[in-house]
Amino acid sequence: MVESDDFVLPGTEVGFSEEVMPGDGTYEDDGKIFASITGTVSLDSKERKVTVTPKTSAPPELKNGEIVVGVVWDIRPQVAMIDIVKIKGNERTLPGKISGGLHISKIKDSYVSEISSEIGYGDIVLAKITNANRKPIDLSIVDKELGIIKSYCERCSEPLELKDGKVTCNDCKRTPHKKLSSEYGKGQV
Numbered sequence: 001m002v003e004s005d006d007f008v009l010p011g012t013e014v015g016f017s018e019e020v021m022p023g024d025g026t027y028e029d030d031g032k033i034f035a036s037i038t039g040t041v042s043l044d045s046k047e048r049k050v051t052v053t054p055k056t057s058a059p060p061e062l063k064n065g066e067i068v069v070g071v072v073w074d075i076r077p078q079v080a081m082i083d084i085v086k087i088k089g090n091e092r093t094l095p096g097k098i099s100g101g102l103h104i105s106k107i108k109d110s111y112v113s114e115i116s117s118e119i120g121y122g123d124i125v126l127a128k129i130t131n132a133n134r135k136p137i138d139l140s141i142v143d144k145e146l147g148i149i150k151s152y153c154e155r156c157s158e159p160l161e162l163k164d165g166k167v168t169c170n171d172c173k174r175t176p177h178k179k180l181s182s183e184y185g186k187g188q189v
């Protein structure tokens with residue numbers, strides 16, 4: 001039998017009507033009480049009542065200043081489009097696909113003439129949210145720890161390895177210029 005704080009799905013048996021009263025979030029059927037919603041059980045032994053409280057599984061909220069991990073999927077003249085995958089250090093998944101936009105002025109603290117000279121398609125970036133209320137969400141990779149954390153060779157699709165501050169393709173020996181994060185290749189996100 002379930003206990004208080006157990007997580008239940010609709011249809012889970014949560015009690016017998018001989019023993020407890022069906023409260024909010026439950027229904028009675030043929031002497032048994034079932035959860036009618038997804039949530040957590042609470043058994044009130046004094047009132048002899050069982051209720052199910054809706055699970056407040058609020059997805060992680062994206063806030064200004066938060067560091068996120070994203071994948072570059074489009075490069076336009078003034079902005080790179082980034083799929084935000086997760087919040088750094090938070091394992092919970094985000095609700096669906098969240099788009100971020102990285103403006104050309106938010107790549108380095110110096111002038112960038114072309115976005116593609118600093119980042120490329122498929123690059124995985126660590127970025128800071130500068131305005132979470134915009135769609136797409138405004139991102140920045142100016143800070144030292146921000147920027148590309150994983151990148152693949154455009155020609156061979158090999159993961160690029162960091163050597164002497166530059167990323168190198170072990171296959172074709174290309175060393176494309178990238179706005180790298182100081183976390184490049186460390187794999188800890």
Ligand SMILES: [Zn+2]
Nearest residue numbers: 153156169172
């Ligand atoms: Zn290559």
